Amino acid sequence: MPKRILKIIVLGNASVGKTSLMTQYVNRKFSIQYKATIGADFMSTEAVIDDDRITLHIWDTAGQERFQSLGASFYRGADACVLVYDITSARSLTSLDVWRDEFLVHTGGKEETFPFIVIGNKCDKEEERTVEKERAELWCKSKRGKPIEHFECSAKTGQNVHEAFLHVTKLALEQDTSDAQEVFIPEHIDVDHDTKPDQGGCGC
Amino acid sequence: MPKSASRSSMDADNAHRLVVFQNELFGDCESELEGSINLYTLSEHSFHGIPDEKGIRILCWSLLLGYLPEDRSQWFPFLTSRRKLYHSYVHEVFHSFFEERKRNDEHRTVVKISGDDTSSDVCSRISAQIEKDLRRTKLALNLFVDRKPSDIKHISEKHRKAYMADFEDSSEYSDKTASKESVPSTKTDKTVPNPDDLSDGETPTLELEGDVLEAVKPPTVTHDETSSPDIACDPIDSTIPPPDSPSAFSSLSLPELSHLFGGIFPSSFPSTAHDVLFRVLFTFARLNRSVEYVQGMNEISAVMLYVLITSSPLAFSQVLGRKDVEKVLLSPVPSSPFHRETSTSKTSESKPHPLSHVSEAHSPTTSSSSSSSITSSSSSSSSITSPSLEEVYEHETCDDPDACDKGVSSPFRQYSTRSEPFKDMNPFYHSSLDDVEADLFFLFSQLMERFRDFYIRSLDSASSGAIGCSLLAETVLKTLQPKVFKAMRTRGIILAMFSVRWSSLLFMHVIPFLPDVLVVWDCIFADDAHRQQVLRMCVDNERRSLQSPSISMGGKKDGSFGAPSRESLTSSSPSILTGMPSSVGSSPGSGRLSQTLLEGLICNPHAISPTLSHSSLKMLPSFVVFLCAGLVVMRGTIM
Numbered sequence: 001m002p003k004r005i006l007k008i009i010v011l012g013n014a015s016v017g018k019t020s021l022m023t024q025y026v027n028r029k030f031s032i033q034y035k036a037t038i039g040a041d042f043m044s045t046e047a048v049i050d051d052d053r054i055t056l057h058i059w060d061t062a063g064q065e066r067f068q069s070l071g072a073s074f075y076r077g078a079d080a081c082v083l084v085y086d087i088t089s090a091r092s093l094t095s096l097d098v099w100r101d102e103f104l105v106h107t108g109g110k111e112e113t114f115p116f117i118v119i120g121n122k123c124d125k126e127e128e129r130t131v132e133k134e135r136a137e138l139w140c141k142s143k144r145g146k147p148i149e150h151f152e153c154s155a156k157t158g159q160n161v162h163e164a165f166l167h168v169t170k171l172a173l174e175q176d177t178s179d180a181q182e183v184f185i186p187e188h189i190d191v192d193h194d195t196k197p198d199q200g201g202c203g204c
Numbered sequence: 205m206p207k208s209a210s211r212s213s214m215d216a217d218n219a220h221r222l223v224v225f226q227n228e229l230f231g232d233c234e235s236e237l238e239g240s241i242n243l244y245t246l247s248e249h250s251f252h253g254i255p256d257e258k259g260i261r262i263l264c265w266s267l268l269l270g271y272l273p274e275d276r277s278q279w280f281p282f283l284t285s286r287r288k289l290y291h292s293y294v295h296e297v298f299h300s301f302f303e304e305r306k307r308n309d310e311h312r313t314v315v316k317i318s319g320d321d322t323s324s325d326v327c328s329r330i331s332a333q334i335e336k337d338l339r340r341t342k343l344a345l346n347l348f349v350d351r352k353p354s355d356i357k358h359i360s361e362k363h364r365k366a367y368m369a370d371f372e373d374s375s376e377y378s379d380k381t382a383s384k385e386s387v388p389s390t391k392t393d394k395t396v397p398n399p400d401d402l403s404d405g406e407t408p409t410l411e412l413e414g415d416v417l418e419a420v421k422p423p424t425v426t427h428d429e430t431s432s433p434d435i436a437c438d439p440i441d442s443t444i445p446p447p448d449s450p451s452a453f454s455s456l457s458l459p460e461l462s463h464l465f466g467g468i469f470p471s472s473f474p475s476t477a478h479d480v481l482f483r484v485l486f487t488f489a490r491l492n493r494s495v496e497y498v499q500g501m502n503e504i505s506a507v508m509l510y511v512l513i514t515s516s517p518l519a520f521s522q523v524l525g526r527k528d529v530e531k532v533l534l535s536p537v538p539s540s541p542f543h544r545e546t547s548t549s550k551t552s553e554s555k556p557h558p559l560s561h562v563s564e565a566h567s568p569t570t571s572s573s574s575s576s577s578i579t580s581s582s583s584s585s586s587s588i589t590s591p592s593l594e595e596v597y598e599h600e601t602c603d604d605p606d607a608c609d610k611g612v613s614s615p616f617r618q619y620s621t622r623s624e625p626f627k628d629m630n631p632f633y634h635s636s637l638d639d640v641e642a643d644l645f646f647l648f649s650q651l652m653e654r655f656r657d658f659y660i661r662s663l664d665s666a667s668s669g670a671i672g673c674s675l676l677a678e679t680v681l682k683t684l685q686p687k688v689f690k691a692m693r694t695r696g697i698i699l700a701m702f703s704v705r706w707s708s709l710l711f712m713h714v715i716p717f718l719p720d721v722l723v724v725w726d727c728i729f730a731d732d733a734h735r736q737q738v739l740r741m742c743v744d745n746e747r748r749s750l751q752s753p754s755i756s757m758g759g760k761k762d763g764s765f766g767a768p769s770r771e772s773l774t775s776s777s778p779s780i781l782t783g784m785p786s787s788v789g790s791s792p793g794s795g796r797l798s799q800t801l802l803e804g805l806i807c808n809p810h811a812i813s814p815t816l817s818h819s820s821l822k823m824l825p826s827f828v829v830f831l832c833a834g835l836v837v838m839r840g841t842i843m
Contacts, residue, residue, distance in 0.1 A: 035340060035713075036502070038499055038704065038708055038713075039700075040701050040704075062499065065661075066498045067704070070664065070700065073701075074698070
């Protein structure tokens with residue numbers, strides 16, 4: 001049986017901890033010294049589900065608004081999407097709507113069927129919590145389609161991180177992956193054409 | 205190659221380059237600055253890498269980026285006026301923000317604004333973003349490492365509340381700030397051993413401080429947790445007491461600011477350098493509203509700040525506190541590769557840089573710039589470690605207050621050894637930290653002016669934008685390096701994915717070693733300046749021909765003016781990047797042009813591609829060529 005490759009996209013506001021979550025899952029490490037992700041990045045890891053070995057490509061995207069349109073080109077062929085918010089930031093939860101909508105628009109995925117999960121990160125900072133668990137669960141329930149699973153994790157301590165990613169991997173497996181092999185081919189600019197001397201030219 | 209031989213030839217080469225640059229920069233000036241710079245030749249020389257010594261790099265960058273005028277006699281007056289201008293910018297930006305904020309707070313108590321992005325909200329958003337990014341900008345240079353590790357305390361909720369309690373009462377707060385400001389001497393005593401040294405940075409702007417404080421006081425009362433919850437404090441971050449900076453802007457240091465911005469965190473910024481970066485980025489964002497602040501700017505400005513600060517002993521001592529220089533130099537090596545910048549002698553033995561042997565063997569230009577970092581020009585290629593460390597230590601422990609002029613901190617040791625006179629003519633040598641801040645602002649603005657399009661979302665697909673550039677680079681690659689292109693295609697590698705990072709950080713992240721970053725930036729700035737010069741000449745030619753009576757002034761004018769270039773560019777003056785016919789080509793350095801760049805980019809000496817000098821490259825935007833170069837170098841990884 002050919003090895004399955006699944007593409008998972010991680011989305012969320014700036015500095016909610018997307019890179020940290022990913023690194024915690026893939027390398028089981030945490031560092032407070034991440035730099036802001038610019039553009040996009042991805043990590044590859046293997047997961048074993050029901051004795052099947054599956055290769056995961058987890059795509060980390062930049063959170064800052066400026067990079068959203070750039071990130072969109074990496075969404076294609078995604079099998080599942082992880083939405084991340086920060087439990088100490090209410091705004092990061094409400095932005096998930098935007099992230100989710102934009103993702104669906106760019107992938108052409110169906111709202112009812114496309115697998116999402118929601119991770120509330122930084123649950124080690126209980127004393128600074130501004131987003132109650134119930135509120136996030138309410139957000140998940142308010143969406144149409146498949147119920148969205150909600151996890152509270154801590155990239156710092158590693159709490160719940162593996163459970164969350166395992167769950168999203170399973171969801172992605174269930175998803176029809178027929179479009180996963182599609183390769184994004186960018187449009188081309190013909191250099192020769194572009195740099196042709198101006199016909200009018202300099203008349204001298 | 206025997207080490208000693210290569211070393212001495214390297215030294216000779218170094219010395220020679222130094223002379224070349226001194227001639228370019230100072231001409232035959234003896235005691236007064238006069239005459240003007242030839243940017244054309246300066247950019248050609250700079251393209252090979254700028255020497256690290258004597259603040260030459262910052263002077264060259266200022267010229268290449270168009271900050272300093274070409275007329276040498278204008279340098280000092282120009283800088284003075286610019287620095288004043290920056291002070292007024294800061295004043296304006298922060299003053300108007302505080303005013304707005306105040307109005308808004310009053311308003312907010314009555315009507316809760318929701319959804320409306322008032323300018324105050326924008327400010328809060330920007331400041332929060334910058335603050336977050338600066339906190340995790342692993343500046344990694346020792347300049348930015350906290351000054352007193354022993355003072356570090358982890359903030360618990362309790363601390364935070366206690367801290368906030370101090371600020372709950374507005375009158376109490378204003379009293380505090382006022383009293384703080386009224387006795388500045390006690391502040392400076394703590395951190396800077398010799399306040400006299402710093403007086404000239406302080407005096408002219410006292411008025412400004414007062415003004416800003418006026419504006420600071422009122423709005424401090426409210427901090428609306430719900431309005432900007434993103435700024436919540438981060439207990440992971442450690443903090444030290446607010447840096448008592450002797451700066452003219454100290455009333456605008458982060459603890460005060462963050463509070464005003466509706467934040468509820470004590471400063472997590474360990475050093476004055478962070479304050480400086482914050483003010484510069486925030487001011488830039490407010491004055492350039494189409495660009496605002498984009499992630500990546502934090503890193504770029506940090507490197508520029510580093511280069512500025514290490515060009516001026518005074519600023520360097522101000523940012524570190526002179527006694528701590530020693531501590532920092534001897535502190536354990538953090539994991540960052542940047543660390544080697546300030547203590548090369550210590551780390552080079554344990555972790556030889558991959559490039560060091562390469563550059564030594566292949567390209568004197570690269571090695572002269574990359575390994576002669578600061579402490580010693582030969583340490584990364586030789587086994588001398590402990591003596592130079594002791595030497596450094598010796599210098600650091602010297603207690604002479606004037607010592608910083610003689611090279612107390614390692615970056616300035618070169619000043620004492622070679623050709624003193626130019627030191628006084630370098631307008632950046634005597635900068636105080638405030639001057640550095642102003643210069644950083646303008647240099648950064650100049651840089652942004654050149655590369656702004658990468659940062660603007662709506663220009664992404666324009667040919668000068670981030671995506672446009674990478675698409676163009678892909679096309680070029682397809683023609684010139686079909687193998688690389690094919691490999692990328694079959695593996696589904698999207699160039700835009702990393703080219704965005706490359707462009708908005710000017711290759712910073714792919715180059716692990718700061719001196720190499722600096723060399724690559726030399727190339728980029730030089731190439732850009734060179735093109736501008738070429739363009740200027742073309743336009744001049746064009747203008748001349750337009751003025752000649754034989755040509756009609758109608759129809760074709762615009763077209764030929766907007767794109768004067770292909771013929772004239774290729775014939776009259778070649779791009780330095782692509783290797784050059786005519787006189788330039790005969791110089792021995794030209795063959796190394798792309799080599800320098802490529803090695804700097806990714807430490808691979810075998811990647812020099814002859815196809816890069818393909819003539820069609822001349823017409824491409826500079827950055828596209830750099831992108832291609834980067835890709836060609838990376839082909840080992842791709843294929």
